[in-house]
Amino acid sequence: MGTRFEVVLSGDVGARLRAxxxxxxxxxxxxxxxxxxxxxxxxxxxxxANAHCREVDLDQETFDLLVACREVWRGSGGAFDxxxxxxxxxxxxxxxxxGKPDKAEVAxxxxxxxxxxxELDESRRSVRFTxxxxxxxxxxxxxxxxxxxxxxxVRDNGVSCGLLQGGTxxxxxxxxxxxxxxxxxxVGMDPxxxxxxxxxxxLSVSAxxxxxxxSDGRPLGHVLDPRTAAPTEGARLAAVIARGSDAARAADxxxxxxxxxxxxxxxxxxxLVTALDTGASEAPVWTIEGPxxxxxxxxxxxxxxxxx
Amino acid sequence: MPPADRRTFxxxxxxxxxxxxxxxxxxxxxxxxxxxxxxxGVIGVGRQGRAILGELQKIEGVTVAAICxxxxxxxxxxxxxxxxxxxxxxxxxxxxxxxxxxxxxxxxPTHLHRQIALDCIQAGRHxxxxxxxxxxxxxxxxxxxxARGASTVFQTGxxxxxxxxxxxxxxxxxxxxxxxxxxxxxxxNRKNSWRTPTSSDEQDRALNWHLxxxxxxxxxxxxxxxxxxxxxFFLGRYPTAVRGSGAIRVHNDGRKIADTIQIDLAFxxxxxxxxxxxxxxxxxxxxxxxxxxxxxxxxxxxxxASIKLAxxxxxxxxxxxxxxxxxxxxxxxxxxxxDEGITLIADATKLHAQGKLKEGVGLPxxxxxxxxxxxxxxxxxxxxVVCTADEGVRASAVGIAASRAVTTGxxxxxxxxxxxx
Numbered sequence: 001m002g003t004r005f006e007v008v009l010s011g012d013v014g015a016r017l018r019a020x021x022x023x024x025x026x027x028x029x030x031x032x033x034x035x036x037x038x039x040x041x042x043x044x045x046x047x048x049a050n051a052h053c054r055e056v057d058l059d060q061e062t063f064d065l066l067v068a069c070r071e072v073w074r075g076s077g078g079a080f081d082x083x084x085x086x087x088x089x090x091x092x093x094x095x096x097x098x099g100k101p102d103k104a105e106v107a108x109x110x111x112x113x114x115x116x117x118x119e120l121d122e123s124r125r126s127v128r129f130t131x132x133x134x135x136x137x138x139x140x141x142x143x144x145x146x147x148x149x150x151x152x153x154v155r156d157n158g159v160s161c162g163l164l165q166g167g168t169x170x171x172x173x174x175x176x177x178x179x180x181x182x183x184x185x186x187v188g189m190d191p192x193x194x195x196x197x198x199x200x201x202x203l204s205v206s207a208x209x210x211x212x213x214x215s216d217g218r219p220l221g222h223v224l225d226p227r228t229a230a231p232t233e234g235a236r237l238a239a240v241i242a243r244g245s246d247a248a249r250a251a252d253x254x255x256x257x258x259x260x261x262x263x264x265x266x267x268x269x270x271x272l273v274t275a276l277d278t279g280a281s282e283a284p285v286w287t288i289e290g291p292x293x294x295x296x297x298x299x300x301x302x303x304x305x306x307x308x
Numbered sequence: 309m310p311p312a313d314r315r316t317f318x319x320x321x322x323x324x325x326x327x328x329x330x331x332x333x334x335x336x337x338x339x340x341x342x343x344x345x346x347x348x349g350v351i352g353v354g355r356q357g358r359a360i361l362g363e364l365q366k367i368e369g370v371t372v373a374a375i376c377x378x379x380x381x382x383x384x385x386x387x388x389x390x391x392x393x394x395x396x397x398x399x400x401x402x403x404x405x406x407x408x409x410x411x412x413x414x415x416x417p418t419h420l421h422r423q424i425a426l427d428c429i430q431a432g433r434h435x436x437x438x439x440x441x442x443x444x445x446x447x448x449x450x451x452x453x454x455a456r457g458a459s460t461v462f463q464t465g466x467x468x469x470x471x472x473x474x475x476x477x478x479x480x481x482x483x484x485x486x487x488x489x490x491x492x493x494x495x496x497n498r499k500n501s502w503r504t505p506t507s508s509d510e511q512d513r514a515l516n517w518h519l520x521x522x523x524x525x526x527x528x529x530x531x532x533x534x535x536x537x538x539x540x541f542f543l544g545r546y547p548t549a550v551r552g553s554g555a556i557r558v559h560n561d562g563r564k565i566a567d568t569i570q571i572d573l574a575f576x577x578x579x580x581x582x583x584x585x586x587x588x589x590x591x592x593x594x595x596x597x598x599x600x601x602x603x604x605x606x607x608x609x610x611x612x613a614s615i616k617l618a619x620x621x622x623x624x625x626x627x628x629x630x631x632x633x634x635x636x637x638x639x640x641x642x643x644x645x646x647d648e649g650i651t652l653i654a655d656a657t658k659l660h661a662q663g664k665l666k667e668g669v670g671l672p673x674x675x676x677x678x679x680x681x682x683x684x685x686x687x688x689x690x691x692x693v694v695c696t697a698d699e700g701v702r703a704s705a706v707g708i709a710a711s712r713a714v715t716t717g718x719x720x721x722x723x724x725x726x727x728x729x
Contacts, residue, residue, distance in 0.1 A: 015561035019503040026355065034362065041673040046339065046366050059365055061388045125391045156381065157505040 001032050001142050003167035009154065010161040010177070020157045024150035024164065031146040034062065035138050037085070047127060048085065048135040055126040063125045065138075065145055066118070068249060072141075073115040075267030076257035081226035083113050085135030091231065092213040093222050101215050109133075110229035140223075143170045144204055144252025151202075151248065163198075169205050172248050173198030187239045187275060187297070190284055194275045194297040196241060201296070204251035206259040207237045225260045235262045236279040241296050242272050264289055273297065339673070340681040342369030344688050349374040349409035349433075351399045351424055352416035353386030354504075354515070356438060360413050361389045363677045367684070374406040379514060399424055403431045410434060411461075411687055418530065419523040422447040429454045429462065434687045436680070438465040440533040440707045441700035443525055445726070448701040448708075455697035461686045463679070463693050464700030468538045470679040473622040473671050477615050480624060481542050486610025492591040494535040494606040496527075501559050502567070502597050521564045525711040527595045528552065528569055533707030536573065538606045538617065539591055540703060546727040547573035547591065550710050551719040558598040568596040571710050593710075620671040702727050 005028050007021045034043040047056050058066070072080045086109035092100045117130045138145070143166040150164055151172045161175035163183050173183035182199030188207070196203045208221025208231065220231035238258035242251040254272055258264065262278045273290030275297050288297045348364065350357050353375050364370050376396040377383040383395050396402040402409070411434040414424055421442045428435045435455070441448045441464055455462035468474045480486075503519060506512040518524040525533070540546055550573045554566025575588040605618040614625045685691040705727075709720045 015501065015503065015559070016505055018501050019505040022500055022503075023505055030358070030362075041366075041677065043362070043366060049339075057365075057391050059361075059389045059391055158507060 001036060001139075001146065001166070002038055003143065005146070005150075005166045006164070007150070007154075008163045009159050010175075011159055016157075017159065020154055020159050023157070024153045027149045027153050028146045028166070031142070031149055035142045035145070037137055037139070044136060044138060051127050052129040052132045052134055055121065055124065055128045057124065057126045060125065063120070063127070065141070065249070066120055066127055066136075068246065069136075069138075069141060069253070070115055070118070070120065072250075072253040072257060075269070076254070076261065076265055077267065078114070078227050079225065079260040079265070080140065080253050080257035081113065081115050082136045082138055082141065083115050083118060083134055084224045084226050085137040086133055087113055087224055087226075087229055088137055088139075091215075091220075091224065093211055101213055106229060113226055113229060140206075140256040141249055141253045143167055144202065144248035144250070145246075147172050147202065147248040148246050152245070170248055170252050171196075171198060171203045173201060173203070175200065182296075184298075188237050188277075192284060192300050193237075193277075194239070194286055194288065194299045196239065196275075197296055197298060198241065201241050201243045202247035202251045203239060203241050204248065204255040205237065205239045206255040208232060208235070208259070223256060223259055227260075232260045234279050235259045236277040236284065237275075238277075239275040239297075240272050241274075241290075242269075244271075340367055340677070340684070342367055342684050342688055345369050345371065346410055346684070346688060347371045347373040347406075347408045348411045348413065349376065349402050349406055350386070350413045350415065351376045351402065351428075352414060353377045353382050353389075354379075354415065357382075357413070357415035358386055358389055359676060360415055360680070361386060363674060363680050364413075365389070365391075366677070367680070370684070373409045374402050376402045379511065400427065403427060403433070411436065411683070414438060417517040417523070418525060419443040419447075419517070422450055425451045425462075426454050429458045429460065432458075432460060434461040434683075436463050436465060436683045437697075437700070439537070439695075439700060440525060440529055440704035441697065442704060443523060443529070443708070445701070445705050445708055448704045452697040452701045461683065461693060462697045463683045463686060464695045464697060464703070465679055466534055466537045466695045466700065466703055467675045467679045468534065468617075469541055469695045469699075470682045471619075471671070471675045472678060473620065474538065474541070474617055477617055477622045477624070478542050480613075481608060481615060485613050485624065486608055486615060487612040489589050489608060489610055491589055491609045492539055492607065493609070494538070494591065494593050495602060496531045496535060496595040496604045497600050497602050498597050498604075499600040500597050501561070502565075503559075503561070503563075519563045519565050521715065524565060525707055526565045526569070526714065527554070527567075527597070528571055528593075528710035528714050529704075529707040531595055532569075532571065532593055532710050533703055535593065535604070535606055536591070536706045536710070537703040539573075540706070542608065543575070545575060546702060547706060547722055548576050548588075548724070549574045549719055549721050550706070550713045552593075552710060552714040553717060554714040557596070566714060567598055568594075569714050570594050571714065573706070573710070619675055 007024050009017045009021050011017045036042045037044060050056050069082045088094050090102055090105035090109045112131045112133045117134050119128045147164050147166050147170055154162055164172045171185055176182045176199050182197040185196045185198055185203055187194045187196055187205055208223050211222040212219050223232050225232040238255045240251040240255040254268060258274055258276055264274055273293050273296050275286055275288045277284045277286055286299060350360055364372055372390045372393040374394045374396060375386045376399045378397055387395050412428045414421055414437040416424060418440055421437055425435055425437050441451055504515040506515050518530055552569060552571035554569040556566055557568045559567045571593040573591040577588045605616055608615040612627055612630045616623050682694045686693045709722055713720045
């Protein structure tokens, strides 16, 4: 996944905590080896290389992950779509011609993007692509998936207080530090940005900044809108807090969809709490929605901001 | 790939020391497909067993019919990594009920290998058994005796022997590219407690077996055996004596197993002869769980060139007076530490024409995958076994001796009879 993961655990026995942390990080390494696009030997690379010409049998966990991708794709009206694989290099977000979009390649890739071209066979637990050239890129959900797996390792080993993060954009908070309601995580660099209070939940933040390309004189961020086959523009930042066994996976995927849509879609699960700065005005304006929104997102009372 | 035979060496000085990465033939990049469908079982689905499951999943034609582990949480985690494989807590039940599992992978704690391997062989299954083969020489010999008497395939899991990078490097070594061997060294540096989190004393005894000196070979046996075998594989010889020491440097959590070791393995005078009366070359080995700096690697330090191997990559460092070889023309130039090195890629002409020279750097698949592929080639295509049970005995015997040397502080002599083919 090409990023840094960190685990902070709280407990009494140092040696045991270290072992739990190592096991959690080993789980993340394991998923990285399976889902990385950058490893030629990964399971994902094998899927992308073969699924256009035959069904590829999967293990239960990987199959479930692709089913989850399909659910968010449907719920977001296609704003989240892991089949953007061919678009990423075309736009210059991979090594091939980094930073320089190739418009002809973008147009060709746009023709094959769409999760409707991914067939998931429940009975065989297999995947097949219906269009040649299709490729899955799990960059918008893989970190969350790996964090969920790592958090399960931590919980299963009886540790109830800790923070796990990947790439400083996905966080799982277990329990809370002493005398705190939860793990306090600032959403973005702006001093007026919300502070998420994460307790037995996951937080994911999506923003277009980071890797950038230039097209027709305009800088464009790395989050693609699969519906237009172009980098999404406008929204500055989207954050999602989710609960449950696959909370980080859900938060990761839905924060991308929210950033692309710039509005909470009807298909988004009601239990998710969202914070969105659409970028409609020069100063950040935050729309915060969902159950206990005011509790899980603390918003500084500066002017120009509102809670939805 | 033209062989680097001695005749092609031209005695001219050729500038600074250069690093030449060793890249295998392109054919190794292709995913293996079993020529016939085969069902397999995996006994022991801890971290190593789950890694095996991950590799099996990628091979078309292979079905994991069953997995086995005495730990319920590991069994559950292992099952999620299969496409419907049946689970067993007792391996004998697996052998009894899943007769379609023609091949069995054994990835249990080392001291449990013997009985499981014997029962698998007795049940007529092909066996892939992780190295070291067992934790005592007697157990190793018992497994090898059973394997020799069986019509099924038995492969010891010592991965260097199947690793294309190591095979390529060995071909250079065998054609005298390094000339006189000056010394040998190997390291395995990790930052890891080697401890598995557990919730009961019983589970702790089962899962943290490698921290129990009564049954574990410690770092020399569990990690060192695989690296010692690299040198056996290249030299075709085995050490005559081993001495070592160990200490607990960082992980002072009540364990009795050293977290840092140094070992000296002495080879006889036929290895690295520098002249009449000179002694044989030594292999200096160090391993630690306290620092990951420099990772895992093996080095053949030679008069004309040195070879460094690091699991998925390999380099040849040529001395200034080593001859230039034809294949270097197609190689990439790359910065390697403070020197500009030459990236050597087999089939470089083809890659160059395709503009893919950079993509050829590094092993395209995991080292484990090539060992598993070799196993299936032996089972399904009747190819010779790349690492037999007898080879496993020899390699494990060195690891066992090294473990004893570190534990006792004594020099342990290795019986030459043990290494006779």
